[in-house]
Amino acid sequence: MKTTMKNNGLGKVMGILLLCLLTAMPSTAQTYRLQQLKDSALHNNIAIRNAKYSIEAAQQQRKEAFTKYFPNISGTGLWFNANKGMAQMDINLSEQVSPELAAALAQMLPPEALAALANPMSISMMKNGTVAGITATQPVFAGGQIVNGNKLAKIGEEAAELQLQLSENEVEKTVEQYFWQLVSMQEKLKTIAAVDTLLADIHKDVDVAVRAGVAMRNDLLQVQLRRNDLESQKAKLQNGISIVKLLLGQYCGLTNDDHFDIVPPDMELQNQTLPIFDAEGAGVPLLAEYQLLQKQVEATKLQKQMTVGENLPTVAVGAGYNYHNLLENNRTFGMVFATVSIPISNWWGGSHAIKRKKIEHQKAIEEQQDKSELLKIRMRNAWNNVTESFRQMEIAKSSIEQAEENLRLNRNYYKAGTSKMSDLLEAQLLYQQAHDGYVEAFANYQNRLLEYRQASPMAFL
Numbered sequence: 528m529k530t531t532m533k534n535n536g537l538g539k540v541m542g543i544l545l546l547c548l549l550t551a552m553p554s555t556a557q558t559y560r561l562q563q564l565k566d567s568a569l570h571n572n573i574a575i576r577n578a579k580y581s582i583e584a585a586q587q588q589r590k591e592a593f594t595k596y597f598p599n600i601s602g603t604g605l606w607f608n609a610n611k612g613m614a615q616m617d618i619n620l621s622e623q624v625s626p627e628l629a630a631a632l633a634q635m636l637p638p639e640a641l642a643a644l645a646n647p648m649s650i651s652m653m654k655n656g657t658v659a660g661i662t663a664t665q666p667v668f669a670g671g672q673i674v675n676g677n678k679l680a681k682i683g684e685e686a687a688e689l690q691l692q693l694s695e696n697e698v699e700k701t702v703e704q705y706f707w708q709l710v711s712m713q714e715k716l717k718t719i720a721a722v723d724t725l726l727a728d729i730h731k732d733v734d735v736a737v738r739a740g741v742a743m744r745n746d747l748l749q750v751q752l753r754r755n756d757l758e759s760q761k762a763k764l765q766n767g768i769s770i771v772k773l774l775l776g777q778y779c780g781l782t783n784d785d786h787f788d789i790v791p792p793d794m795e796l797q798n799q800t801l802p803i804f805d806a807e808g809a810g811v812p813l814l815a816e817y818q819l820l821q822k823q824v825e826a827t828k829l830q831k832q833m834t835v836g837e838n839l840p841t842v843a844v845g846a847g848y849n850y851h852n853l854l855e856n857n858r859t860f861g862m863v864f865a866t867v868s869i870p871i872s873n874w875w876g877g878s879h880a881i882k883r884k885k886i887e888h889q890k891a892i893e894e895q896q897d898k899s900e901l902l903k904i905r906m907r908n909a910w911n912n913v914t915e916s917f918r919q920m921e922i923a924k925s926s927i928e929q930a931e932e933n934l935r936l937n938r939n940y941y942k943a944g945t946s947k948m949s950d951l952l953e954a955q956l957l958y959q960q961a962h963d964g965y966v967e968a969f970a971n972y973q974n975r976l977l978e979y980r981q982a983s984p985m986a987f988l
Contacts, residue, residue, distance in 0.1 A: 557781075558788045561706050564779050568702045569695055571780025578691040585684040592680040595673045598665040598845070608655040615652070653853045660849035664866075667843055670836025679829045686822045692815040696981050698778075703977050705775040707970035709768065709789060714966040716764050719757050722959050725934075726754050729951070732942070746948035753952055794969050796924045801917055802979065803986045804910055808903040810985025817902055820895040827891040831884035838877035840869045902982075909979040916972040923965035930954070930961035 559567075569575055666673065730750045736742030772785035781787060811817055846863045870877070937954035940946030980987050 556786050556788045558790055559781075560790045561703070561792070564706060564775065564789075565699055565702050567779040567781060568698050572698050572778060574694045575691070575698060578687070578694040582684065582687040582691060585680070585687040589677070589680040589684050592673075592677045595666075595676060598663045600661070600663045602661045603659065605658040606656075609653075612652050612654040656851060656853040658849075658851045658853070660847055662845055662847035664843050664845035666841065668839075669841045670839030672833050672836040675829045675833045675836065679826060679833070682822050682826050682829070686819060686826075689815045689819045689822065693819075696815070700974075700977060700981070701778060702775070703974060705771060705778065706789065707973050709771045709775065710792060711966050711970045712764050712768050712771065713789075713791075714794070715963050716761065716768070718959055718962040718966075719761050719764070721962075722955060723754060723757050723761075725955065726750055726757070729938070729955075730754070733948070741944075749948050749952055753955070794966070796920060796969075799917070799920070799969075799972065801913065802976070805906060805983040805986045808906055808983075810983040811899060811902050811906065813984050814902060814982070817899060820891075820898055824888070824891045824895055827884070827888040831881065831888050834877070834880050834884045838870055838873055838881070840867055842867050906979075906982040909975070909982040912975040913972070913979045916968065916975045920965070920968040920972050923961065923968040926961040927958075927965055930958040934958045 730747070733742055733747050733750055737744050737747050769785050772787065775781075776785060776787065842865070844863070844865045846861070848859070848861045850857070850859045852858065934951075934954040934957070937946055937951045941948065941951045
């Protein structure tokens with residue numbers, strides 16, 4: 528019994544130690560590449576889901592329009608019970624009988640029958656009854672409304688798919704903005720760590736110089752103040768990184784909130800190249816925006832044709848099978864029929880409706896022409912932004928080299944006693960700003976590159 532109790536106690540202690548060990552172990556954060564984040568956003572983002580729902584709705588509308596090609600089948604049923612017959616009439620046989628026939632009937636019929644014939648009779652029919660039938664009607668000519676309606680539904684589906692492309696472009700752009708913002712802050716954090724190490728070395732050298740009496744204590748205080756300023760910047764960056772991770776995680780549908788890392792990109796300038804310049808704007812017709820404008824032109828043309836069809840005669844043929852017992856007997860019969868409907872009164876306003884649709888069609892054509900020019904201008908502006916940001920990135924890279932040399936010289940000058948601490952700290956600040964400037968220029972170039980790719984896909988084929 529004692530052995531069992533000891534074993535149980537030992538097992539509990541081991542279990543507690545194991546739990547504490549697992550709790551104390553740092554969890555491995557999930558890492559994501561930029562493309563993985565884009566794929567996750569395209570799968571989970573609400574804007575993409577809504578765009579896909581719109582496509583499904585457009586598909587159902589197209590299928591609904593296709594059913595108009597088939598016969599329209601309807602069934603009817605009626606049962607009634609009136610307070611009196613719907614068909615009533617009084618018959619006076621004496622008024623209908625000629626004198627010769629009356630003389631013959633007087634010889635053949637008893638007096639009671641002759642007296643009954645002299646009195647009027649009342650006949651009542653259809654006091655109650657049942658009517659039922661089923662009818663199938665097939666449109667033969669509807670002014671092109673069915674054909675054009677199906678074409679219009681197909682255009683609606685294609686437009687919904689183009690809207691999905693635009694939503695995907697917007698999601699991709701937002702993910703890249705968050706991603707490069709996160710990269711920029713993390714790289715600035717690395718720069719702060721490197722600068723802090725540099726300041727720690729300077730602080731050590733100055734402290735030795737102050738103790739030796741060859742440097743002023745004020746120099747030591749300046750270095751400490753700069754390190755305090757770096758700590759403040761570091762705290763702000765860490766808070767910003769946490770917030771951007773939360774935003775990026777929520778946008779991409781990540782389940783681990785901000786407990787994830789990104790794969791550091793290659794930020795070497797020599798690995799960055801300019802894309803091809805689409806001088807003729809050949810990529811504009813490939814844009815979803817341009818194709819949507821084209822779909823709008825096609826849709827207004829079909830709407831005009833449908834309005835014309837609404838003012839044309841419609842022809843249909845059909846067949847039916849019916850039942851009734853209105854005359855106290857069950858009766859069934861079949862029939863075939865043809866109908867012609869001419870909307871005569873619609874012609875008064877129909878001509879104005881057709882003119883209105885023509886105006887809308889012309890408006891869509893001119894809008895396509897105008898916005899096509901704007902799309903070309905957007906493409907050119909995106910290219911200008913790419914070249915400008917690439918140049919800014921080159922300048923920032925050159926500034927790093929100059930700032931590093933400036934810092935090295937000022938540090939040597941300070942050690943030699945020919946430079947002040949303020950000059951050295953100013954050189955350190957320029958060094959930090961140069962590194963931060965390059966990171967920001969690199970991130971800006973990546974964002975401008977995406978804008979150009981979305982404005983001119985031909986340049987990346």
